[in-house]
Amino acid sequence: MAEAITTDTVGVLVVDDHALVRRGLRAFLDAEPQLELIGEAADGQDALDRLKQWRVTGARLPQVVLMDLQMPRLDGIAATKAIVGSYPEVKIVVLTSFGEAERVHAALSAGAAGYVLKDAEPDEVATAIRAAATGEVHLDSAVARLLAKRMAAPQAGITSLTLREREILVLVAQGLCNREIAEHLVISERTARTHVSNLLGKLQLSSRTQAALLAIREGLVVSPG
The missing domain is CATH 1.10.10.10 (Winged helix-like DNA-binding domain superfamily/Winged helix DNA-binding domain)
Incomplete structure (x- = not known):
């Protein structure tokens, strides 16, 4: 079971199949005093395996997972649905290059608490992580406008x-x-x-x-x- 949060630091798991992206996110999180990288995963299945291991050993679970969408073995949508179902205390923020309404709807339907594009400013990514950790939903401003316009x-x-x-x-x-x-x-x-x-x-x-x-x-x- 995840340990109680005793500080303002938000633990983050980064899930992306590109090592260069993970390295950049690691540097970004290291520079944010209220955010802490507690693990990395190369795809959705790897993320599930790590969460299972942490729960079994009693280690701290991340409050937020930064999830890419397009990955081998288990993609971001399937991984989001699996994590939300098994670890409801862990929130998912999708961080991806894809802003199509269909992908956004799929991610939100799977239980994602945020959706941010990879070309977003670092401050927006940080805002999305903090919002998810407090139970709020944060959408990239461009994505929010797209969905509002497309929604019947x-x-x-x-x-x-x-x-x-x-x-x-x-x-x-x-x-x-x-x-x-x-x-x-x-x-x-x-x-x-x-x-x-x-x-x-x-x-x-x-x-x-x-x-x-x-x-x-x-x-x-x-x-x-």
């Missing part, structure tokens, strides 16, 4: 939501989990979960990330980019 408008639309559901939609877009929403609104976690499920159904959306993008598009919250 729900038939029912925002107007179908109750005032409470609109309020919860904003909180979802701000990255709050059901427990945090419940605490913020002074309601039970079960009630918060029901409201989230209801608003996703009304908006014909399949994930909280899609709901967040819709809230950004409708101007209910400000895009992080």
Whole structure:
């Protein structure tokens, strides 16, 4: 089991099949005082093997995995889905050269908590890592604009939501989990979960990330980019 976090340092596992990319990310992480590289993996299967070994030995698990998409043996999408399923406390930030909407949707559907392009500024990569570590979703600003533009408008639309559901939609877009929403609104976690499920159904959306993008598009919250 992962050890409790006792400092502000975020442990990061880098997963990329290119040694030169891993070397660059290692230098980047070494220069960030609040980020710490705790391991590297050459592909998705290697990442799973390392996580399994760390859990068995009781070693610290990374809070965040920086995941490439296109890799041999086990690609980034499959690895993301496997890690989210077996290690829900570990968050995935996809760091890739591919910005197509289909790839982004696939990564987010697999459970990724962030999606950043490799040509992004170092500050944005650091922001995405820190956001994921605190339970938030961070998308590259260009990717967020692309998804918001490509996402079909729900038939029912925002107007179908109750005032409470609109309020919860904003909180979802701000990255709050059901427990945090419940605490913020002074309601039970079960009630918060029901409201989230209801608003996703009304908006014909399949994930909280899609709901967040819709809230950004409708101007209910400000895009992080």
